Amino acid sequence: MNAFEGLAFGFSIALQGQNLLACFAGVLIGTVVGVLPGIGPIGAMALLLPVTYSMTPAGALIMLAGIYYGSMYGGSTTSILLKVPGEVSSVITTIDGYQMARKGRAGAALFVAAVGSFVAGSIGILGLAFLAPVLASSALRFGPPEFFALCILGLLVLSRITGSSLVRAAIMVALGLSLSTVGMEPMSGVSRFTFGSLELAQGLELVPIAIGLFGIAELLSSVHEKLNSEKPLKVKLKELLPTKLEWNRAQWPIVRGSILGFLFGLIPGPTAIIATFSSYALERKLSKHPEEFGHGAIEGVAGPESANNGAAQGAFIPLLALGIPFAPASAMLLTALLIHGAKTGPMLMVESPEIFWGVTSSMYVGNIMLLLLNLPLIGVFVALLRLPMYLISSIVALLCVVGTYAISNSILDLWVLLLSGVAGYLLRQLKFEPVILLMALALGPILERSLLQSLYLTQGNLEEIMARPIAGTMLTIALMVLIYPLLRKLPAQFQKLKSIHT
Amino acid sequence: MTARTSGLLCALFFVLLGGGQMYLAPRLAGGLGLSAAEPGPGLFPMMTGALMFISATALLVQLLPKAQTEEAAQYRSPRDVIFLIAAIALYIFLLPRAGFFVAAFLLLFGALTIFDMPSIWRRLMTAAFATVISYGVFTLGLSVNMPNPTWFN
Numbered sequence: 001m002n003a004f005e006g007l008a009f010g011f012s013i014a015l016q017g018q019n020l021l022a023c024f025a026g027v028l029i030g031t032v033v034g035v036l037p038g039i040g041p042i043g044a045m046a047l048l049l050p051v052t053y054s055m056t057p058a059g060a061l062i063m064l065a066g067i068y069y070g071s072m073y074g075g076s077t078t079s080i081l082l083k084v085p086g087e088v089s090s091v092i093t094t095i096d097g098y099q100m101a102r103k104g105r106a107g108a109a110l111f112v113a114a115v116g117s118f119v120a121g122s123i124g125i126l127g128l129a130f131l132a133p134v135l136a137s138s139a140l141r142f143g144p145p146e147f148f149a150l151c152i153l154g155l156l157v158l159s160r161i162t163g164s165s166l167v168r169a170a171i172m173v174a175l176g177l178s179l180s181t182v183g184m185e186p187m188s189g190v191s192r193f194t195f196g197s198l199e200l201a202q203g204l205e206l207v208p209i210a211i212g213l214f215g216i217a218e219l220l221s222s223v224h225e226k227l228n229s230e231k232p233l234k235v236k237l238k239e240l241l242p243t244k245l246e247w248n249r250a251q252w253p254i255v256r257g258s259i260l261g262f263l264f265g266l267i268p269g270p271t272a273i274i275a276t277f278s279s280y281a282l283e284r285k286l287s288k289h290p291e292e293f294g295h296g297a298i299e300g301v302a303g304p305e306s307a308n309n310g311a312a313q314g315a316f317i318p319l320l321a322l323g324i325p326f327a328p329a330s331a332m333l334l335t336a337l338l339i340h341g342a343k344t345g346p347m348l349m350v351e352s353p354e355i356f357w358g359v360t361s362s363m364y365v366g367n368i369m370l371l372l373l374n375l376p377l378i379g380v381f382v383a384l385l386r387l388p389m390y391l392i393s394s395i396v397a398l399l400c401v402v403g404t405y406a407i408s409n410s411i412l413d414l415w416v417l418l419l420s421g422v423a424g425y426l427l428r429q430l431k432f433e434p435v436i437l438l439m440a441l442a443l444g445p446i447l448e449r450s451l452l453q454s455l456y457l458t459q460g461n462l463e464e465i466m467a468r469p470i471a472g473t474m475l476t477i478a479l480m481v482l483i484y485p486l487l488r489k490l491p492a493q494f495q496k497l498k499s500i501h502t
Numbered sequence: 503m504t505a506r507t508s509g510l511l512c513a514l515f516f517v518l519l520g521g522g523q524m525y526l527a528p529r530l531a532g533g534l535g536l537s538a539a540e541p542g543p544g545l546f547p548m549m550t551g552a553l554m555f556i557s558a559t560a561l562l563v564q565l566l567p568k569a570q571t572e573e574a575a576q577y578r579s580p581r582d583v584i585f586l587i588a589a590i591a592l593y594i595f596l597l598p599r600a601g602f603f604v605a606a607f608l609l610l611f612g613a614l615t616i617f618d619m620p621s622i623w624r625r626l627m628t629a630a631f632a633t634v635i636s637y638g639v640f641t642l643g644l645s646v647n648m649p650n651p652t653w654f655n
Contacts (some may be wrong), residue, residue, distance in 0.1 A: 171558055193547070216590070394613035409649070452546070460538025
């Protein structure tokens with residue numbers, strides 16, 4: 001299936017009634033999550049995982065992906081009207097967006113942000129449709145050693161991009177993999193670490209742990225946070241359209257920001273944030289009015305807002321084509337794929353084309369929905385900011401417990417949820433990154449099965465795994481990912497030693 | 503408790519956890535296996551236990567020499583955090599015994615209090631209203647089967 005056939009097939013999936021509804025729900029929730037400070041897209045995705053159980057895997061992914069890129073749209077609203085970024089990737093928009101709002105141009109700033117996000121989303125989808133199949137064409141050459149190498153690479157990349165120290169990240173990987181060993185062993189069926197519990201013999205459920213680590217832990221962390229009492233600036237519908245001059249100044253920053261953001265999305269790390277700062281710097285450099293930056297330059301909104309959406313779309317390429325999450329939100333999407341029993345990695349496109357192409361095409365549909373939602377309904381989203389945080393937090397607490405119970409009507413799942421929540425809260429206090437733990441827990445069974453199969457296949461000779469071209473290359477890259485930060489510190493260490501000796 | 507002390511305790515906990523796993527893994531039925539070509543069910547847990555043990559020991563070593571640069575206690579009072587944990591634990595305890603209405607009402611009332619909603623009457627009214635609405639949404643709308651309360655049967 002080439003990209004055009006794939007997209008056509010994808011639209012036939014994305015435009016089915018239930019998937020359209022899933023897409024709408026996703027982008028709407030994403031926008032709300034982006035608008036409300038404190039609830040991130042990862043927490044929202046974790047919270048809604050139980051709801052996706054009754055959906056098809058494609059529908060579930062369409063909704064969860066909608067939350068992710070929808071939050072990028074919503075994040076700009078609070079940045080412009082309140083000077084409070086709903087999402088970290090909207091931080092830079094607070095500078096010129098808020099200044100524009102103070103000058104009575106909030107509507108124009110919001111319009112340009114929405115159009116920029118739409119253009120970036122569209123460019124990103126085309127990139128995804130054409131680049132991902134090329135990457136995934138190696139699917140048929142993948143055997144257990146390649147899957148083993150892919151899991152190792154995925155875990156290492158995620159460990160290195162989250163900003164956690166190597167040692168702390170290794171502890172989280174080990175803890176996640178260890179928890180994944182609870183229950184039946186995949187090859188022999190031997191019970192491990194169940195301590196006689198029949199419920200534990202089935203292994204630990206991912207969803208209660210995900211909701212605990214991100215939903216409950218987020219609530220516990222927010223208990224002492226100050227409530228935002230600032231009132232958002234008003235915006236009228238008739239002020240939404242930018243003037244001809246504003247539009248002319250915004251066009252090229254939107255195009256440049258979209259491409260820049262998409263390219264940044266292909267790199268591991270917090271690239272949406274880096275892309276917005278790079279776009280801002282680029283626009284300032286190229287602008288005929290650099291002195292206006294910081295005082296309400298429309299280029300300072302158009303470029304970065306396009307860049308953060310471009311990066312969000314770009315991050316889907318390594319996720320859908322290789323099964324490697326380059327951002328924490330992608331890790332949550334990968335977890336959802338695993339929960340729904342879908343093959344991850346290059347096999348996704350071969351074995352579940354309806355998921356790959358359905359999600360890709362739904363993004364286009366979702367972007368149109370976002371454009372239609374964000375402009376006329378801006379007043380509704382702004383009204384959400386007036387909802388008191390105590391009400392939102394209390395309802396989120398109830399959603400966490402009811403959502404977890406709904407998965408399998410198990411009280412044990414609720415205790416796992418609470419325990420994971422407390423653990424997630426403590427881990428954050430101690431500067432550990434829970435997303436690594438969750439990813440290791442999700443990838444653990446695949447990693448173990450592929451390791452054992454590789455050992456059987458190669459008669460225990462690990463050198464044979466390294467000798468296989470794809471597996472060897474991925475393990476070499478994994479090794480580089482591991483040692484590159486250490487190598488980067490070497491010149492500074494030498495300099496330090498040199499200065500001590502002199 | 504200072505950040506360093508809690509870090510040390512945490513590292514020690516992971517050292518013990520990794521060590522415990524390394525101790526238990528070879529004792530599983532089938533153990534570590536006969537050879538690398540015929541691995542047993544204990545091999546993977548042994549590897550992950552070893553990774554945890556080594557990384558936690560490294561963290562312990564990293565944290566130990568920083569005694570001179572000890573920073574002051576920086577964590578906030580955990581009272582409200584403990585109350586919220588207790589409110590959720592109470593919900594889990596009451597759900598199969600007293601049913602959804604009692605459990606959800608108490609959780610919502612507790613959470614609204616912890617998150618500083620003014621006026622006890624508003625809290626009671628909001629919790630009652632939200633309980634009824636959420637019951638409608640979850641059981642009637644989303645077909646979630648709530649347990650039958652054992653205390654009332």
